[in-house]
Amino acid sequence: MANIFERNRAELEDLCKRRFFFRQGSEIYGGVSGFYTYGPPGCALKTNIINLWRRHFIIEERLMEIEDTNIMPHPVLKASGHVDRFSDFLVRDVSDDKKFYRADKLLEDVMEDKLKEKGLAAEKVKEYTLVRNQADAYSQEEISEIFRKYDIRAPESGNKLTEPEPFNLMFPTPIGPSGLIPGYLRPETAQGIFLNYKFCLEQNQNRLPFGVAQVGKSFRNEIAPRQGLTRQREFTQAEIEWFVKPTAKQLKKFEAVSSEQMMLFSSDLQLAGKSAETITIGEAVKSGMVNNETLGYFMARTGLFLTSIGVKPEHLRFRQHLPTEMAHYACDCWDAEIETCYGWLECVGIADRSCFDLNAHAKAAKVDLAFREKLDQPIEMEVLRLKKDAGVAMMKAFKKSGRVVKEWVEKLPQEELKALIDEATKDGKAVRTVEVADDQTEECTFLPEHLVCETKKVCSKAGCLFDLQEKQSTVQFTPGVVEPSFGIDRILFSVLEHSFYVRPKDESDEEKQQKNVLRFSPNIAPYKMTILPQDQRVQRTDKYAELMQLMQSGAALCGHTCTVDDSSATLGKRYARNDEVGIPFACTVDFTSLEDSTVTLRERDSTEQIRLPAAEVAALLDQLCLRRTTWKDAQARYPARSAGYP
Structure with missing residues (x-):
C-alpha cells in the first residue's frame, strides 16, 4: 500500500518546480542527471537547515569547524582507500x-x-x-x-x-597546466578533517576528546542518479569527526539523553525479518546493541536535530549495518533513515570508525599522528622483548625486507608474539604473511633463532608499554573516531515531504480550491513572514510604507527574512500562495493600521490571527522563530483579531 508520501509525490514535485525550490541543473540546455540548482526558497531553506545544524552541533557540542579543499591529490585518496575500493x-x-x-x-x-x-x-x-x-x-x-x-x-x-x-565513483581531475598531478573531486568531506587532525589537536591544547566539523560539497559519479535530490553527483555534506581515546568511550553527557525513545532496527532484527523496535538509547547501550556511549550520544542528538527541523518521529528510524556491510575497521555503524515516497532513505550515517583513517594517513604521509597522554601511576608488568642478536639474525635472513620484518615482529601484541615463538619452537619454523611495502606482502619463514626474547619489566598505562629504565611519563596511541555524517540534501528533501499537506476545502471559502501547504517549522522556513496590504488603497498611503519599513527593518535586524505580497489578488489567495511556500506568519496592514499603527498577524497552520502594534512585530517574530515563545503564548498576550475583517 502506498504511503502518504507516495500519494503526495506528484503534487509536491509540481510545487517544488513551479515555486522554484529546485530544478535540474542547466535545465535550459536539457540538464544532466544528478545535478540540481536550488532556487530562492530552496536555497534559503537549505541555508537555514545548515545554520540550525551548526547551532545544534558545532556551538552546543563546542566543535571546531574547518573548510578544506574540494580537490584532493591522488596520494590522499589512495591512502584512504577510495582509489581502490570506492x-x-x-x-x-x-x-x-x-x-x-x-x-x-x-x-x-x-x-x-x-x-x-x-x-x-x-x-x-x-x-x-x-x-x-x-x-x-x-x-x-x-x-x-x-x-x-x-x-x-x-x-x-x-x-x-x-x-x-x-x-x-570518483571524479578524476588533472591539477596544474601540465596536468601531470592527478587529483579527484573529493567524494566526502571527512578526509579533510583527518588531514588536519594534528593542527586541530594543537588548537584544542592537546586534549581528548574533541570534535571537528566540516560542511561542504562532495562529488560522486553515480552510475544512474535518479529520485531527484536523493541521489546526486554533487551534494552537500555536514560531517563531524569526534576524536576519542579508544579505551574511554564513556561520555558524561550521555546521561542527559539516555531516556530518549528511539526506533532502532538492529542487525539481528533485520536478519530475522522482523520490524524495528522502540527503546531508549540508554537501554540500547546497556544491552550492547549500540557499541558505546559516545556512539549512542550522537545517535540521540541526531534524532533530536532531525525532529527539531520537521521530520516526523514516527517516520524516523536508526538501522544498524549488517555484519556483511560493516566496514572492516568499524566497531559499529547506524544509519538514520527517514521514510519518504522512495521508502526508507538513509540520511545520516553514524559510525565508530576506530583509528583506521589516522593510521592510514600517518603511514602514507610518514607523519606522526599519535596522541601522547601523561601518565598518573603506571602499572609495572613483565613482557617479552626481542634480543639484539635475534634481530640481527632476522635482518640477515630476510635481506632487503629484514628491517621491516623485524619491526613487524617487535610490534606484535604479546599473545601473538608468544604464539609465534611457541610454533617456531615446536615445529622448527613458523610462517607468516608480512606487509613489506604498500600493497606488497611477503611470506616469511621464522626460525627459532629469529625469535629469541628476554623478559623485561615495563610499565603499562592505557594499553601502552614502556621500559622502566627510560622513565617515560607519557604513553601514545592513535585516537579512535566516531563520525556522524549528514546528507543535507536528503534531509531537506525529507523535510519537504514531511511538511507537505493539502488543506481540506472550506465550504465558506468562495474559491473552494484545494490548497497545498508546506508546514515548515519557523526555525527553518525560507521566509519567516510576508507583509500584505489589505488592498490597493492601503498600499498607496505613506503610512503603509512607513509601517512596512518598520517591520522589515526590525525583522532584518533580528536576522529574519520577510517578503511583501502587494499584488491585486484577494487576501485569501495571497494567504494561500504564501502558505504554499511555507511562510509561517503573514502580517496584514489594513485601514485600522493607518489610524493606530496596529496590524494583524496570522499563523499559517491554525490560520488564527492576533492584533498587535507594528513596532512589536519583529520582536515577537524573533521569539517565535527561535522557539522562545509559542503561538499560544502570543495569543494570550495579544487580542484575537476582531470579527468582520475580510
Whole structure:
C-alpha cells in the first residue's frame, strides 16, 4: 500500500518546480542527471537547515569547524582507500550497453515489487525482505548469484544483464597546466578533517576528546542518479569527526539523553525479518546493541536535530549495518533513515570508525599522528622483548625486507608474539604473511633463532608499554573516531515531504480550491513572514510604507527574512500562495493600521490571527522563530483579531 508520501509525490514535485525550490541543473540546455540548482526558497531553506545544524552541533557540542579543499591529490585518496575500493557494482543491458544500472538499487527495486505481490507466503516475505535489506552488502560474486537466482533483467527492455562489474565513483581531475598531478573531486568531506587532525589537536591544547566539523560539497559519479535530490553527483555534506581515546568511550553527557525513545532496527532484527523496535538509547547501550556511549550520544542528538527541523518521529528510524556491510575497521555503524515516497532513505550515517583513517594517513604521509597522554601511576608488568642478536639474525635472513620484518615482529601484541615463538619452537619454523611495502606482502619463514626474547619489566598505562629504565611519563596511541555524517540534501528533501499537506476545502471559502501547504517549522522556513496590504488603497498611503519599513527593518535586524505580497489578488489567495511556500506568519496592514499603527498577524497552520502594534512585530517574530515563545503564548498576550475583517 502506498504511503502518504507516495500519494503526495506528484503534487509536491509540481510545487517544488513551479515555486522554484529546485530544478535540474542547466535545465535550459536539457540538464544532466544528478545535478540540481536550488532556487530562492530552496536555497534559503537549505541555508537555514545548515545554520540550525551548526547551532545544534558545532556551538552546543563546542566543535571546531574547518573548510578544506574540494580537490584532493591522488596520494590522499589512495591512502584512504577510495582509489581502490570506492565503487558500486554496475550491470548493463546485453543488447544495449548504453543502458546500465546500479546493481544493488535494481535488486532493491525488484525485491520491493515482489513484496507487493498479493497472497505472498510468510517465508517468501522474510526471504525477499532479507535480500532487500542486504542489497548493498553483497560481494560481486554474491550479487551475481542473486541476479541469476531471481532472473533479474533490464527494467525497460526485459533483456538479460551483464555480470556485475565494479565502477569507481570518483571524479578524476588533472591539477596544474601540465596536468601531470592527478587529483579527484573529493567524494566526502571527512578526509579533510583527518588531514588536519594534528593542527586541530594543537588548537584544542592537546586534549581528548574533541570534535571537528566540516560542511561542504562532495562529488560522486553515480552510475544512474535518479529520485531527484536523493541521489546526486554533487551534494552537500555536514560531517563531524569526534576524536576519542579508544579505551574511554564513556561520555558524561550521555546521561542527559539516555531516556530518549528511539526506533532502532538492529542487525539481528533485520536478519530475522522482523520490524524495528522502540527503546531508549540508554537501554540500547546497556544491552550492547549500540557499541558505546559516545556512539549512542550522537545517535540521540541526531534524532533530536532531525525532529527539531520537521521530520516526523514516527517516520524516523536508526538501522544498524549488517555484519556483511560493516566496514572492516568499524566497531559499529547506524544509519538514520527517514521514510519518504522512495521508502526508507538513509540520511545520516553514524559510525565508530576506530583509528583506521589516522593510521592510514600517518603511514602514507610518514607523519606522526599519535596522541601522547601523561601518565598518573603506571602499572609495572613483565613482557617479552626481542634480543639484539635475534634481530640481527632476522635482518640477515630476510635481506632487503629484514628491517621491516623485524619491526613487524617487535610490534606484535604479546599473545601473538608468544604464539609465534611457541610454533617456531615446536615445529622448527613458523610462517607468516608480512606487509613489506604498500600493497606488497611477503611470506616469511621464522626460525627459532629469529625469535629469541628476554623478559623485561615495563610499565603499562592505557594499553601502552614502556621500559622502566627510560622513565617515560607519557604513553601514545592513535585516537579512535566516531563520525556522524549528514546528507543535507536528503534531509531537506525529507523535510519537504514531511511538511507537505493539502488543506481540506472550506465550504465558506468562495474559491473552494484545494490548497497545498508546506508546514515548515519557523526555525527553518525560507521566509519567516510576508507583509500584505489589505488592498490597493492601503498600499498607496505613506503610512503603509512607513509601517512596512518598520517591520522589515526590525525583522532584518533580528536576522529574519520577510517578503511583501502587494499584488491585486484577494487576501485569501495571497494567504494561500504564501502558505504554499511555507511562510509561517503573514502580517496584514489594513485601514485600522493607518489610524493606530496596529496590524494583524496570522499563523499559517491554525490560520488564527492576533492584533498587535507594528513596532512589536519583529520582536515577537524573533521569539517565535527561535522557539522562545509559542503561538499560544502570543495569543494570550495579544487580542484575537476582531470579527468582520475580510
